[in-house]
Each structure stands twice: as structure tokens, then as C-alpha cells.
Amino acid sequence: MTDNKKFDTIGLSRRKMLAGLGAVGVASAGAGLGTTAYFNDTESFDGNTLTAGQLDLLVDWQQTYDFGEGRQFVSAHPDHDGDGEQSIEIDGEVSKYSDFPDETDEDSNGANLPVLTCDNIPPLSEADFGTDPVTGEEMETLVQLTDVKPGDSGEITFSLHLCDNPGYIWMQAGNVSEDGGAGTEPEMLVDPDNLGDLGDAIQATLWYDEDCDNVYDPAEPVDIMLTLDFSGSMLYEEYGGLVSEDDITVGGTTYTETTKIDLVELGTRQFVSYLQSQGSDVQVGVAYFDGEGSDDSVPRTGILQGLTSDLSVVDAQLTDLRQKLADVVTGSSPSSPGDGDGDPDPFANASGIATGTYIGEGVDDAQAELDANGRSGVEYRNIVLSDGESFNGTGSTSFSSPTGAAADARAASPNPATNVYTINVDGSASTLQAMAGAAGGPGGDPAFFNDVSDPLNIPTVFGNLAAQTAQEKKIMEDSLGNVLAALADGNGVPLDGNRSTPYDELGDDPDNGNRDPFRGDGVMHCVALEWELPIGVGNEIQGDTLAFDLGFYTEQARHNDGAGPSLSA
Secondary structure (H helix, E strand, O other): OOOOOOEEEEEEOOOOOOOOOOOOOOOOEEEEEOOOOOOOOOOOOOOOOOOOOOOEEEEEEEEEEEOOOOOEEEEEEOEOOOOOOOEEEEOOEEEEHHHOOOOOOOOOOOOOOOOOOOOOOOOHHHOEOOEOOOOOOEOOOOEEEEEEOOOOEEEEEEEEEEEOOOEEEEEEEEEEEEEOOOOOHHHHHHOOOOOOOHHHHOEEEEEEOOOOOOOOOOOOOEEEEEEEEOOHHHOOHHHOOEEEOOOEEEOOEEEOOEEHHHHHHHHHHHHHHHHHHOOOOEEEEEEEEOOEOOOOOOOOEEEEEEEEOOHHHHHHHOOOHHHHHHHHHHOOOOOOOOOOOOOOOOOOOOOOOOEOEOHHHHHHHHHHHHHHHOOOOOEEEEEEEEOOOOEOOOOOOOOOOHHHHHHHHHOOOOOOOOEEEEEEEOOOHHHHHHHOEOOOOOOOOHHHEEEEOOHHHHHHHHHHHHHHHOOOOEEEEEEHHHHHHHHHOOOOEEOOOOOOOOOOOOOOOOOOOOOOOEOOEEEEEEEEEEEEOOOOOOHHHOOOEEEEEEEEEEEEOOOOOOOOOOOOO
């Protein structure tokens, strides 16, 4: 690791400790768990020929609290009207957390706002920490609850947006302290030393909240189609398929240059491998689409692999996508992937390939496969990747509307109603963004759209989508005291920018090769902390306080290996 780091820190400070006074009932405890914030951004050398790059970590959140009356909004950022529910007004239109409910999960209120970006998240200096819903006291920090009782619980989902440059992120804690508070008679009978017992008593879970809905989600059965662009621009240098002249190894094969389709193979095979490693209840299939040549009577689209629960079969079909794409693009008619008659050399003359990109036909093929072979009573997803705008080829047929095909899929025409996720790879984003949306809903949903300006980020996108498919990954489940101890140890807990890689945040080294940096394009990643004071806890916690600092630290990925800053002796 070099000394030339660019770093950004968001500190979430306790600022004060609060004791629970006037204990009522079996037990009462106070917790001061709070936040303020500061930034440390990089400098720019204006007026010269050098300008430093930027690394800007932005955080928003939604906090809920259940004190026996169900989950209630406590505080959020941003919160344009101060009611505790995350909301923002953009161009006169208000978006609120509850506008995004998960209708399949009765415990979910919604999700952290996907419309929040590096351009519109307000600074933390403008955060409103709300009021304690029990006492009505104004909260000067993130969590400032002064009358916590057994049976109470709370949760915070933090959304992290890393802007401008890729970087590694750690979650940290510091200044952890406990105090026994005033020794009441009931407490002294069971805790004569009046120790601070709250950290050990509170149970906590720290996890990646992939859908940002403040609720831990186990795995659910799902049928998935991967609908992939097999046009020449994904492989051939002549059409922009070459990403770099750096080596890339995919499934044991090393190429001396990197193309878009190599990165798709790497990402999709990683996607399938992760689902297999998690024992996910899934069926996966693969559709493809190209264009149409002057001698073609139908577009070059089809099913590469039908839906199957045997993921090793899917992995085999996703192997050597260079050749399979070349068979479609430059092979003789009929253009069948896998027949081996195409030229997979990225530098080959591909001037005679088909024109057009028939995204809509690819979506139609995938939807027909879900209709024919999808299971009943499961969730359905179609993940569509393309690097271009759909347009008509030189053959005898007219392409179908990609937005119309996606709308039909979402509306179960034909069945089933399908969630459409889209990935735009440095192409025209408007069409793919309009296609993206939930089953039964409209298109244009930013939560279902991935805009990838750098093709090297394709594997990370598929990794994040895999993590959203499997059960959400728990980083730690223990007492809150032990969770805080892990966050306060060394540089804190290293977070993984690609959860589909086999990385152990607590056991593996921060510079382990399976830990990926976070992309610097502002894509939302959510980390959640849930706590509960079990109903069986007794008088030993009366009046106890627990206080700590929380923070997130990031350093640029370039010139760093993820090991983090050196610790002083």
C-alpha cells in the first residue's frame, strides 16, 4: 500500500450519554447511540495543470423504533418535512420512503430512496435527528433513546454512496462506554456493583440490506432469466467491443485482451456460482439477442439455456461466450451459438455482421421461457444487459419495442408478472432505464436500473444482483457490545463491494483478493444495524447507559490494496 491515499471519513459521534431516569416497571434503560458528521475531502490544484481526483462518501439513512406499538419512523436523512420518514423534494416532486413498500413483506415499510444520488443528497450538517417517540425529547444525535425497556427494538439502514472514484470502505465504532447510572433499589438487589450491562443485554445484527428496506430478508424461491446482448459491439474492436489490452482470466482461460463479453461471462458465472454456493432455491435460464442481417428472415435471438435448477448446466452454457457470440454474429446461417463456426478474434474483420439490436425480441424470448417452464408461486426476474440502443436491422422484419416488451413482462402478458432489471453498459441509457421496474408496476424505476459507464464494473453489478437474490448476508449477529467491539477493533469492519465473492468480513484480511472495492459511481449500497432488548432481561439494566461513535471510512482503490491505513503502535 502506498502513502498516497485519498480518503474520506464520515463520523457518527455519540456527543452525549443519557441515563434513563424515573424507571417504571420491571426494568428501564437508557441508550445514547448518536451521530453527527464531518467530511474530509481531497484538495484540487486549481489554476495549474493538475487537479486531484475526488473521493466523496455520502450517507443517508432511515431509522425505525418499536416500543410495543409496531415499527415507527424515528429519524431519516434526508427528511424534507421533518416527520422522521426519509423524503426529498426534487424538481417539485416529493419522494418518500413509504412510496416503495415491499408488498410481499408485511414488516417492510418501504426502502431507502433509490432516487438519492451523489448530486442530490444533502450534507449531513442539514440532518434532522427527530424526537424520541416515547419521551418526545428532541434528539441531537442519531439514536438518543432514554427509556428503553425489555421488548423494545430498533433498526437503522445506512445507504452508502461512493462518488467519483472506486474505493474501499470500512464501518467503524469508537469511544464505546457503558455506565451503570443511578443505582435503584431493584437493580442493586441483582447487580450490587451497578455495572453497565446494556451492551451485553442488547442483541444486534449487522448485515448488508441489499434491498434497503430495513428488514433482514431470507432467501425466497425465484426463477431468473439472464438476457444478454450478443451483438458485435460486445466483442469486436471494430464496433467498440474491446475494453482494454489487459489480460483477463475467465473460468481458467486467459485472454491477452479484455472485451465486454469477457466481463459478462465473468459476472454471470460469478452470479451463478454464488447462488449455487448459497443453496438458493432458483431456476436460471439464459436468453440472447443480436440484430438481423439482410439475408435473415428472423432476428438472431433465442434461448441459450432453458430454465433449470441445475446451475452447473447454466455455468457450462455461460462458458466461452466469446465463441458463442461469434457463432451468432459471424457464423453461417442459421446463426446458432455453440456451433463453432464464428470467428472469436476481437481484432477480426467483422464488417459483414448483422445490423440492429433486437432487445425487445430477447425480452420476449425470455418471457416465453418463464411462461413455459417457470414454477408457480415463485418470484420471477429478467436481468437484461445491453450496450446499445434498440434499432431496426437490414432484414425483412421490424423490431419490437423493447419498452413494450418489458411492459408486457411486468404486466404478465404473457404470464408471469416479472421484475425487469436492466444493465446499461456505456450505451444509451434511456431505453433500458424505461424498461426497468417491478412486476405489476411502471417502468423507469431506478431501483431496477444499473447504469455502467465503465464495463470493468459489469462483474460487480452481477455480484450485487446475486446478493439480492440469495439471503441477505449477515456480517455479525451477537450482543451489541460485541458488535461494537468488532467495529472498534483496528480499522473497523472491512465492507465488501461485491457480496457474491466469498469474503469473510470478520475472519479474512482486508486486502484479501475476494474483497472488492466499491464502485465510484454513486450506486447505493445499504448496511443495516438492528438491535433488540429481549423481553426476559431483568432489573440489572435499570438506568444503564451505552454510548459509542459510529463512522464509515473510505480510501481510494487505486494505489491501495484494501489493507487500510497503518495503525500506530
